[in-house]
Each structure stands twice: as C-alpha cells, then as structure tokens.
Amino acid sequence: MNDPVQPRAIKTRTRLQDTARAVIAETGYTALRVEEVVRRAGVAKGTFFAHFKDKDALMELLIAAEMDRRLDTLETGPAPQDTETLIHTLMPLMTFMTGERYVFDVILRHSGAAARQEIGPIALALDRLVRQIAGWIAAGDFRRDADPLLLAEGVQAFMAQAMALNFCALHETIPLATRLAPFLALWLKPETGLDPQRR
Amino acid sequence: MNDPVQPRAIKTRTRLQDTARAVIAETGYTALRVEEVVRRAGVAKGTFFAHFKDKDALMELLIAAEMDRRLDTLETGPAPQDTETLIHTLMPLMTFMTGERYVFDVILRHSGAAARQEIGPIALALDRLVRQIAGWIAAGDFRRDADPLLLAEGVQAFMAQAMALNFCALHETIPLATRLAPFLALWLKPETGLDPQRR
Amino acid sequence: MNDPVQPRAIKTRTRLQDTARAVIAETGYTALRVEEVVRRAGVAKGTFFAHFKDKDALMELLIAAEMDRRLDTLETGPAPQDTETLIHTLMPLMTFMTGERYVFDVILRHSGAAARQEIGPIALALDRLVRQIAGWIAAGDFRRDADPLLLAEGVQAFMAQAMALNFCALHETIPLATRLAPFLALWLKPETGLDPQRR
Amino acid sequence: MNDPVQPRAIKTRTRLQDTARAVIAETGYTALRVEEVVRRAGVAKGTFFAHFKDKDALMELLIAAEMDRRLDTLETGPAPQDTETLIHTLMPLMTFMTGERYVFDVILRHSGAAARQEIGPIALALDRLVRQIAGWIAAGDFRRDADPLLLAEGVQAFMAQAMALNFCALHETIPLATRLAPFLALWLKPETGLDPQRR
DNA sequence: TATGAATGAGCGTTCATTCAT
DNA sequence: TATGAATGAACGCTCATTCAT
Numbered sequence: 018m019n020d021p022v023q024p025r026a027i028k029t030r031t032r033l034q035d036t037a038r039a040v041i042a043e044t045g046y047t048a049l050r051v052e053e054v055v056r057r058a059g060v061a062k063g064t065f066f067a068h069f070k071d072k073d074a075l076m077e078l079l080i081a082a083e084m085d086r087r088l089d090t091l092e093t094g095p096a097p098q099d100t101e102t103l104i105h106t107l108m109p110l111m112t113f114m115t116g117e118r119y120v121f122d123v124i125l126r127h128s129g130a131a132a133r134q135e136i137g138p139i140a141l142a143l144d145r146l147v148r149q150i151a152g153w154i155a156a157g158d159f160r161r162d163a164d165p166l167l168l169a170e171g172v173q174a175f176m177a178q179a180m181a182l183n184f185c186a187l188h189e190t191i192p193l194a195t196r197l198a199p200f201l202a203l204w205l206k207p208e209t210g211l212d213p214q215r216r
Numbered sequence: 217m218n219d220p221v222q223p224r225a226i227k228t229r230t231r232l233q234d235t236a237r238a239v240i241a242e243t244g245y246t247a248l249r250v251e252e253v254v255r256r257a258g259v260a261k262g263t264f265f266a267h268f269k270d271k272d273a274l275m276e277l278l279i280a281a282e283m284d285r286r287l288d289t290l291e292t293g294p295a296p297q298d299t300e301t302l303i304h305t306l307m308p309l310m311t312f313m314t315g316e317r318y319v320f321d322v323i324l325r326h327s328g329a330a331a332r333q334e335i336g337p338i339a340l341a342l343d344r345l346v347r348q349i350a351g352w353i354a355a356g357d358f359r360r361d362a363d364p365l366l367l368a369e370g371v372q373a374f375m376a377q378a379m380a381l382n383f384c385a386l387h388e389t390i391p392l393a394t395r396l397a398p399f400l401a402l403w404l405k406p407e408t409g410l411d412p413q414r415r
Numbered sequence: 416m417n418d419p420v421q422p423r424a425i426k427t428r429t430r431l432q433d434t435a436r437a438v439i440a441e442t443g444y445t446a447l448r449v450e451e452v453v454r455r456a457g458v459a460k461g462t463f464f465a466h467f468k469d470k471d472a473l474m475e476l477l478i479a480a481e482m483d484r485r486l487d488t489l490e491t492g493p494a495p496q497d498t499e500t501l502i503h504t505l506m507p508l509m510t511f512m513t514g515e516r517y518v519f520d521v522i523l524r525h526s527g528a529a530a531r532q533e534i535g536p537i538a539l540a541l542d543r544l545v546r547q548i549a550g551w552i553a554a555g556d557f558r559r560d561a562d563p564l565l566l567a568e569g570v571q572a573f574m575a576q577a578m579a580l581n582f583c584a585l586h587e588t589i590p591l592a593t594r595l596a597p598f599l600a601l602w603l604k605p606e607t608g609l610d611p612q613r614r
Numbered sequence: 615m616n617d618p619v620q621p622r623a624i625k626t627r628t629r630l631q632d633t634a635r636a637v638i639a640e641t642g643y644t645a646l647r648v649e650e651v652v653r654r655a656g657v658a659k660g661t662f663f664a665h666f667k668d669k670d671a672l673m674e675l676l677i678a679a680e681m682d683r684r685l686d687t688l689e690t691g692p693a694p695q696d697t698e699t700l701i702h703t704l705m706p707l708m709t710f711m712t713g714e715r716y717v718f719d720v721i722l723r724h725s726g727a728a729a730r731q732e733i734g735p736i737a738l739a740l741d742r743l744v745r746q747i748a749g750w751i752a753a754g755d756f757r758r759d760a761d762p763l764l765l766a767e768g769v770q771a772f773m774a775q776a777m778a779l780n781f782c783a784l785h786e787t788i789p790l791a792t793r794l795a796p797f798l799a800l801w802l803k804p805e806t807g808l809d810p811q812r813r
Numbered sequence: 814t815a816t817g818a819a820t821g822a823g824c825g826t827t828c829a830t831t832c833a834t
Numbered sequence: 835t836a837t838g839a840a841t842g843a844a845c846g847c848t849c850a851t852t853c854a855t
Contacts, residue, residue, distance in 0.1 A: 129384025
C-alpha cells in the first residue's frame with residue numbers, strides 16, 4: 018500500500034489473481050476457496066490477506082474485470098437503435114452476471130458505493146454500463162422526453178429483476194430476453210409498447 | 217399411514233414458530249439461533265429439523281408471515297391515487313424488508329418459485345403484492361395505456377433496485393422514497409414525470 | 416409374546432421380516448434403516464419395536480437364518496477329508512460372513528451367549544458350525560490325538576482371524592483360503608503342516 | 615510450504631492428547647467427548663479436527679500408545695518358557711484390551727493396515743506383539759517344528775477368540791486364561807496338550 | 814511482507830428408541 | 835397391538851479471518 022511498491026509484492030499479488038482466475042476457470046466462482054488459491058499459488062494464507070482485504074475484495078476485482086471485458090465489447094460495437102437490439106446487445110453481460118448465483122449476489126452487494134470515496138470496481142463497472150446505456154438512449158430511436166440517465170437506471174432495474182427471476186422458477190425458464198422485452202418497450206418507447214391485453 | 221397430522225405435532229410446530237418469533241422480537245432475525253429456539257421451546261433439536269427442513273425454511277415462513285401482515289394492512293387501507301401516496305403506502309413493507317440485510321437476502325433468495333409446484337410463502341407474498349399494486353394502478357389515477365400487471369411488476373423492479381442500493385452507499389443515505397419517486401413518476405404517469413433536467 | 420398369538424400379530428411380524436429381507440437384498444445389511452422397513456411394510460415405527468426388542472434382534476434373526484441356510488448345504492454335502500477341502504467347504508459361509516463388515520461385527524457381537532438361558536440364533540448357528548466341523552474332524556483324515564471339539568473351536572478362531580484381516584489390508588488382498596491354509600494344516604494335521612521355512 | 619511443523623503446532627497437538635488422556639483416566643475411553651477435550655485443553659473445536667481426522671483417529675493413537683506401554687513391559691520382562699507363563703505374561707495386555715468394549719472394538723477395527731502404506735499405530739502394536747511372541751516361542755520350550763511367526767499369529771487368533779467370547783456370555787464368566795489354556799497348549803506344545811477327554 | 818496454526822460459533826445430521834395416546 | 839411424534843446427545847464440518855512469530 019505504501020509507495021515503493023516492492024516488485025516482489027506485485028509479483029505475489031499478480032500470482033494470487035492469476036491463480037484465482039485459473040481456479041475459477043476450472044470450478045467456478047462459487048467453489049473458489051482461499052485455501053485452494055494460496056495452496057496453488059505457493060503462498061501462505063496470511064499473505065493472501067496482506068494483499069486483499071478479504072476474499073470478497075478479490076472476487077469483486079475479478080468479477081468487475083470480467084464485466085469490464087464485456088463492456089469493452091459493448092462500447093466498440095454499434096449502438097443499438099431499438100429495444101430489441103438493446104436487449105440483444107446486453108445479453109453477453111447478463112449471461113455472465115447470471116452464470117452463477119454467487120456472482121449475481123456479489124454484484125448486487127457491490128452495486129453501490131460503500132462509501133462516498135470508496136467506489137468499488139463493480140460499482141464503477143455498473144456505472145459505466147448505465148452511462149453507456151444512457152448514451153445509446155440519447156442517441157438512438159428512444160423516447161426523448163426523459164432524462165437518459167434516469168431511463169438507463171430504469172433499464173438496470175428491469176435487468177436486475179429479470180436476472181433475479183432467472184434463478185428461481187427453475188422449470189418455467191422464460192428466456193431473459195423475453196422477460197425483459199415488454200418492460201423495456203414500455204419504458205423506453207411508451208407509444209409503441211402499448212399492449213393492454215398483455216398476458 | 218395417512219396424514220392425520222396429530223394435534224400434538226401441530227402444537228409443537230406452533231410452539232417452535234411462536235418461540236422463534238419471540239426471540240426475533242428480542243434480538244432480530246439475524247441473531248436467531250436454532251439452538252436458542254429449541255432451548256426456549258423446550259424441544260429437542262431433532263424435533264426442530266423434523267418440522268423444518270432447515271433454519272432457512274423457518275425463516276422463510278416467519279418473514280413471509282410478517283410480509284403478509286403488512287399486506288393485510290395495505291389491502292384494508294385506502295387505495296393510493298398517485299405515485300407519491302403509492303410510495304408512502306408501500307413504505308411500511310419496504311421498511312420491514314430492508315430492516316435487516318439478512319431479511320432482504322432471504323427475500324431475494326426466495327423471491328421466485330424454486331419449482332413450479334413449489335411456490336414458497338415469500339414468493340406468494342410478493343405475488344400478492346404485485347397483484348395489489350396492479351389493482352391500485354387499474355383503479356387509480358395512473359396511466360391506462362398499459363397492462364396494470366406489467367406496470368406493477370415494474371414497480372417491483374424499481375422497489376428492489378431502491379432497496380438494494382439502500383444497503384450500499386451507507387453514508388449517502390438517500391431515503392428510499394426519494395430514490396423511488398422519479399422512476400415511479402415516469403413509469404406510472406409518463407406525462408407528468410417528464411423532467412429532462414433531472415440531476 | 417403371550418400365548419394366544421393373534422394371527423394379525425404373526426402377519427405383521429412376518430411382513431416386517433420379509434420387508435427387511437427385501438430391503439437388504441437391495442441395499443445390503445449395513446444400509447438397512449428401521450424407518451425404511453416400517454415405511455415399506457406400511458407399519459408404524461412403534462409396531463416394529465413391539466415385535467423386535469431392537470433393530471439388532473431383527474438383524475441377528477436374519478443373519479442367523481442366512482447362516483443356517485449355508486449350514487444346511489454344508490451338512491448335506493460330503494464331509495471334507497483334508498484341510499484343503501475343509502477350507503473349500505467353508506468358503507460359502509465365510510463369504511457371507513465377510514460380505515459386509517457390519518454383518519461380521521454383528522456375528523462377532525453375538526458369537527457367544529449373552530446369558531446362560533438366552534442363547535441367540537447366531538450363537539446357535541456358530542455352535543452348529545463348530546459341531547459340524549468337529550464331526551468332520553472326528554470322521555476324516557485329521558489328527559486324532561485331540562478333542563475334536565477343541566480342534567473345531569480352534570478352526571473357528573483361525574477363521575475369525577482370517578476374516579478380520581480381510582477387512583483391513585485392502586490392497587494386499589490375500590484370499591481368505593490362502594491365509595487360512597497354513598494354520599489349519601498345522602492345527603489339524605501337525606505332522607504334515609511342518610514348514611519351518613514359511614514366509 | 616515445506617513441513618517445518620512449527621513447535622506451536624506440536625505443543626497444541628500434545629496438549630490435546632494429554633488432555634484426552636486425563637479425561638480417559640477419569641471417565642474411561644467410552645465416555646470421552648471431543649467437546650470435553652477441547653474445552654479442557656482450551657482449544658477451538660476446529661483445531662481438534664485440524665490435528666486429528668476425527669475422534670477415532672485420536673482414539674487409535676491413545677489406545678495404541680497404551681498398548682505399546684504394556685508391550686514395553688513385556689519386552690523387558692523375562693521370556694515365558696511355557697504356555698502357562700505365556701498366558702500370564704499376556705494378561706496385562708489382554709486386560710487392557712478387554713477393559714472396555716469400546717476399546718476392543720477400536721482395536722478390532724484397526725487391527726490390520728487399511729492400506730499398504732498406511733499402517734496405523736494399532737496395527738503396528740499388534741505386529742510388535744506377534745513378533746514378540748514369535749521371539750519367545752523361538753527361544754522357549756515350545757515346539758520347534760513350525761515357523762514361530764505362524765505360531766505367534768495363531769496365538770493371536772486364540773487370544774482374539776477368547777477376548778471376543780469374554781464380552782458375550784456375560785454371566786458365565788470363564789476367566790480369559792482358562793479359556794485360552796487348552797488351545798495354546800495344543801498349539802504350542804502338541805505332545806503335552808493331548809487330552810481327548812476335554813469337557 | 815510472509816508464515817500457517819489457530820480461531821469460532823453454530824448448523825445440520827444421525828437414527829434407534831421411547832412413550833403417551 | 836398399533837401409532838408416529840418426540841427424543842437425545844454428540845459429531846463432524848465449515849472456512850474466512852486473525853495474529854503471533
């Protein structure tokens with residue numbers, strides 16, 4: 018944490034992260050155990066906690082990094098012009114976020130800043146997502162009578178709801194996209210989403 | 217062989233629930249210990265697990281019951297005619313749901329049916345809530361150009377988002393109601409919620 | 416237990432035994448649970464214990480019955496004339512006795528009378544075995560300078576030792592017969608079993 | 615990463631063992647409770663299971679140690695020259711082994727190696743016993759026409775049989791020594807053990 | 814920085830057996 | 835006889851986190 022960050026320390030920290038990534042690739046986020054990581058990294062348990070405040074901190078880091086990777090793709094891709102395309106564009110990110118219940122929980126838990134000056138990487142990634150969506154909304158063929166940022170946050174709310182339901186109702190597995198569509202239609206283009214007979 | 221559910225069994229089950237309720241009243245949901253419950257109820261631990269699959273099952277029951285109590289109040293009270301009143305009406309329920317992080321987590325975890333034929337009490341309560349809101353929307357001074365049920369589910373999404381953020385941003389505690397207002401305004405009465413200058 | 420043994424009682428007892436046998440056929444002795452038996456037999460748990468002092472009593476009964484079945488075969492077969500044939504003749508019984516560690520344990524536990532007037536079925540079966548072996552020893556080409564009954568009990572001791580070792584030393588699985596041979600040779604025909612260079 | 619086995623760990627492990635020994639001295643093996651041991655040792659339960667796989671592992675250790683103590687005495691004492699003295703010499707060990715049914719069961723359970731490379735302390739102690747007996751047989755006034763090791767293993771078989779019967783026939787308590795005598799006589803000195811009229 | 818032994822506190826489990834009805 | 839709810843008493847386990855060295 019101090020300035021003359023020793024090369025050894027950086028190396029250890031990097032090894033821990035890489036090892037964790039490898040473990041996750043094999044067994045998933047849920048099954049990751051600190052024990053396993055330090056064992057594979059050839060490091061003592063205490064060392065782990067010298068580098069990361071707690072297990073959660075590492076997880077937040079790794080999950081946020083993965084989200085950022087998908088956000089990179091989003092940003093370089095074409096801006097969706099309608100809700101259908103919007104949903105389609107968001108799918109890779111949602112797929113990751115709902116891949117494991119544990120991942121979704123971590124994201125939820127860190128979806129806001131814990132403290133003003135302490136915005137975590139996941140909160141940053143989500144903020145980046147909202148701004149991206151807001152940008153799309155402002156530029157695309159969506160309603161113009163409301164703050165794009167407010168609309169984008171609403172989209173986030175609908176996404177979260179759809180994803181949460183994805184973990185329950187095991188059998189009646191409505192695809193995320195299908196579940197999301199009517200909400201976004203009404204939210205983003207109210208004049209076209211009208212369908213009083215729904216359901 | 218049949219299912220007479222002997223009165224003794226019912227009595228024991230009731231005693232366990234009542235005892236748990238008493239403990240919670242004293243120390244909260246988070247601090248509830250199975251050990252404590254059985255001790256106070258004067259019942260063997262094995263008996264507890266004969267009546268409830270695990271601690272979580274009991275918690276789901278108790279939390280759902282508490283939600284239902286608040287829903288009873290909602291249903292008997294006057295139907296809110298505008299978003300502001302709606303939020304105000306929903307506050308007691310949201311206050312309970314966000315009173316303890318543990319409670320909110322349990323609710324999230326059980327917010328949907330685990331299986332088709334196995335809808336838990338919390339999922340039922342939430343369903344009841346959505347239907348209630350839909351009823352209000354249909355009857356009140358809200359937009360009429362969309363399915364009330366869809367609108368109600370949207371309200372639920374906004375509520376969840378607001379409540380989730382409540383647990384983060386510990387210091388910058390924006391009141392739930394304040395956070396919720398702009399979303400509901402735009403969602404339920406789009407013509408009045410217009411405020412492109414927000415934030 | 417009293418005299419006018421009611422037909423219903425006999426029927427229930429029989430059903431319990433038959434059900435237990437069926438369960439054992441499927442899952443083995445070790446995995447037998449009273450719960451499972453009464454459930455399948457369509458009888459209450461308490462009824463089980465009205466018919467059998469405890470689970471052990473039923474097990475003793477069933478295991479002894481199985482042993483007796485093998486003893487029937489032994490008795491009707493030809494009398495072994497040498498140790499090799501003797502071992503071979505005993506194999507079916509030993510195979511059963513070592514099929515499950517639990518079975519072996521039950522047999523050991525009941526290998527003697529618990530009380531003078533209370534010789535259990537397993538002790539009886541073992542007694543029958545010893546007498547049978549003694550008969551063979553007396554009639555066959557074995558040493559004649561010692562009490563056949565003493566010799567037979569010795570055989571039993573060697574059998575038990577060989578069977579016990581069978582459960583350990585998982586990998587170095589010496590066949591029972593091989594393990595037994597040198598002991599019986601020396602015990603039953605000392606003049607031919609001489610092999611000071613063994614091992 | 616290497617296996618320095620810090621002194622602190624050794625100390626804790628030793629304290630656990632010593633505490634267990636103290637508890638056993640007071641209440642016996644059967645009544646030993648893990649809970650009690652960790653409480654008295656002032657150690658967390660998790661620590662216990664970090665040092666011993668389970669309660670059984672500790673028991674095996676302690677029982678084997680006790681057996682070894684008696685074996686020490688055996689080895690330093692005079693070599694028995696006849697079966698009667700042999701039995702007498704073995705008595706302290708047999709007394710310990712049959713002192714509690716639980717102890718005898720543990721010994722039986724661990725009497726052989728579970729795996730080739732994994733010979734437990736009890737199996738080692740029993741092996742030591744057999745070798746000791748074999749040594750006596752080779753040196754003493756016993757039959758010389760058979761492998762002493764084979765003879766010693768036979769002695770072990772007779773001991774086991776006698777001890778097992780000790781737990782049954784509760785009332786007709788024939789002394790171990792008496793039960794053992796005729797077998798050892800015939801096994802170790804066939805020419806003198808002849809007594810066709812036995813029983 | 815690094816080490817790794819120790820912590821901790823409660824959960825879920827087991828399942829033969831008993832006993833009031 | 836039959837019922838089945840209730841018992842009981844420990845065990846094993848979990849595993850992120852701390853702390854003395």
